[in-house]
Amino acid sequence: MATTIRSVAAAAGVSVATASRALSGSPAVVDSTRRRVIQAAIALDYTPSRLARSLVTGSTGNVGVILPDITNPFYTSFLAGLEAALGAQDIGVLIGDSGENPDRENRLVRRMSTQVDGLVLASSRLSDEQIVAATSRRPVVLANRMLETSEELPKRLGQVVIDVHPGFTAAVNHLSSLGHRQLTYVDGPAQSWSGRQKRIALTLACSALGLPLRIRSTTRADFGAGRTAGRQVAAEAAQDGTTAVIAFNDQMALGVLAGLREAGKDVPGDLSLVGCDDSLEDGLAWPALTTVGSSARALGELAAHKILNPMGQEAGLIPTALIVRDSTERARSDRGAPVA
Template sequence: MARTDAPHVLARRHPMAERAATLRDVAERSGVAVSTASRALTKPGRVSEATAQRVLDAARELGYSASAAGRALSSGRTWTVALVVPDIANPFFFGVIRGTQSRLREGGYAHVLVDTEESVEAEERTLRSFRRSVDGVILAASRLDDESLVAWSADVPMVTLNRAFPALTCPSVVIDTPGGAVQALEHLTSLGHRRIAYAGGPRTSWSDGRRRAALTSAADRLGVEVVVLGPYAPQREAGSAAADAVVQSGVTAVLAFNDLLAFGILERLESRGVRVPDEVSVVGCDDVFGADLVRPSLTTVRAPLEKAGHHAADLLLASLDPVHPRIGAPVELPTHLVVRESSGPARS
C-alpha cells in the first residue's frame, strides 16, 4: 500500500494560484521564517502547537506540497516505513494496517506493506532488502527466533507488534490474547465444560506459546482439563483437520487460535452433523469481520487491532525523531470476550 504521491502533500493547489506555492510563500503567509515553516511541516514537535497549526493552515490555503525527494536528499531519510505481516489475507491484520497507515500518513510517511506468507525465510529476506531503503519497520507477529529478532532490531529501526521479551530492546505493542483465552476458558467452565480443547496456531507463533502457558495455568486453577491440539495454520482451510481432532478427542468445547480457524471448525462440524453449541461449543479469537455473521455467530475474544496499529506507528515515529528520540515502554492492550451463539452449556 505504498503511496505514490509525496508524503507531505497537504492539499490541492489553490485554484487562484498562478504558480506552484513554495516554502517561502508558506512562511510569508504564516508570518514565520522559512526555517520555522520547514520544521513545522517536517518536524512539528520542534515548534509550538500554535505555530505548527498556522503553518499547516497556510500550506493548505496555498496548496503547498513539499518535495519528498528534496527532503530525502537533505535529511538522509526516505520518509517510508515498511509494515511486515505474515499473512495479508488474514483479517486480523486489516485493522492493524488501518491504524498504522493513518498514523504514518499524519506523520508524513509513505507506507509499504509486505506479506511474508508465514515464512521465516521470507521475513529475513524482507528485512535484508529494506534495511537501507526505509526509515523503519513495523514487524507484526514476527516468526523469527529470538536471537535473529534481536540482531535485526539492532540493525533496523523497528517496532514489534505481538512480540516482546527481555533481550529485545526495541519498542513493542502486545495484545493480551492470553488473558482473553483465559476469559474464554472461564466462560466455558461456567457453562459446565470440564474437558476443553485448544486448537493451537503455528509452532513459530510467540502469541500461541503465551496462550498455551496461560491456559495451562488457568486450567489448574479452575480444575478443568485442556487438551492441546495442533499446531494448525491460522487459516480457514486448517479448520477441517482441527474439527476432526476435536471430535476424536471427545471434548465438549474448543478454543481456536484465531477466528479463521474457528470458521473452518464450524463448517466441518456442520458437515459432520455435529451441532454447535448443543454438542460442541466453539470459541475463536480476534473478533474479525464476519465473526457475527457466521451461523451460529461466533463467541470470540475481541482484540483492539486498529488501536494496536496506531500505537505501533506512534512508537516508531517517536524513535525516529532525530532531535528527541523516545523509546516508549512496551504497550499492552487488553482484550475481552464477546459471547455469541457458538458457546452454550456442556452436554450432559
C-alpha cells in the first residue's frame, strides 16, 4: 500500500541502491538517472520512511524533551524556543510531561530513548545517579538543573541553566534601597534545583546587606500554593515585619498577590512583590509585576544548540535581570524619608 523506495526504483527502471543514492543526493549518480528517479518519486508521491532510515543509519532525526508541567508558561516558552531551533534543522520533537514525578520521568526516558538522538530534561526531578544512567542510553542535556557531582561529568551530558544571581541580587538591592528591612521568599518545591539556586542567591545578597530573609517553602510551584502562602504571609506580616515578598516564579507571585488581597493587603501599598521568569504577557497582572526576568525561550534555544553540538563541557548560561514594574514601592515605614 505504502509507496516504498522499491516501487520508485522499479518505476524509474533502476536498482534500489541507485534510487537511494539519487534521492539522497549522492554525487555518484549521473544527472539523467537522478532526474528519472526524482520524477518517479514525485509521480508516486513518495516519502521515505524515517523509521527504516533511522534503523540503518542509527540517527533518528528527533530529540525528546521531558518537562515537569507543560502548562507552566516557563516551560511552554522553553519548549517553543527548543522546537523552533530544532525544527529549523528539520529535527522532530517528542514531548513528555513528567508531572514532577521521578518515576514517570524515568519511564519516559526509557520509552523515548530508542527513538531519539538525544534527550533534553527540563528541571529534571531525577536523582543525579538516574541522570548519569540516562546518559548511557542517549546524550542528555539538562536544562535548569546541574549535577551536584564534583567528579568529572559524563561525556554525553550537557547543561544549560539560568544564572539567577544577577537578577536576584538586583532584586534584593532594589527592595533594600526602597527601605524594605524584612524580606520573605516564597519558595517552590524543595527538590527543585533552581529553587535552591534562588535561595542561595537571595541568602547571599541579603547577608551582604545585613538584611534578614524569611524563607517559606511550598510543595508545588503553582498559583494555588502561592495563594495559601500569600494568606500566611499576610497573617504573619504584623509579627515578623515582612514588607516585601519575592516569589519562586510569576505564577506563584500571582497567587501570593491573590492571597494577600484576600487578607486585605494591598500591593504595592502594604507589601511589595517580586516575581520570577517574566513569563506574563504585558498587562496580564495588575499591578504590573516587578520580576526577575530571563528568557525561557533563549534557554530552549540554547538547549537545542547544546544537544546538536555536544562539544564543550561548561554549562551554558542565560543571564537574568531585574525588571522593575509597579508591584514594588517604597516601604511604608520609609515613606517621606530622604532617599538612602
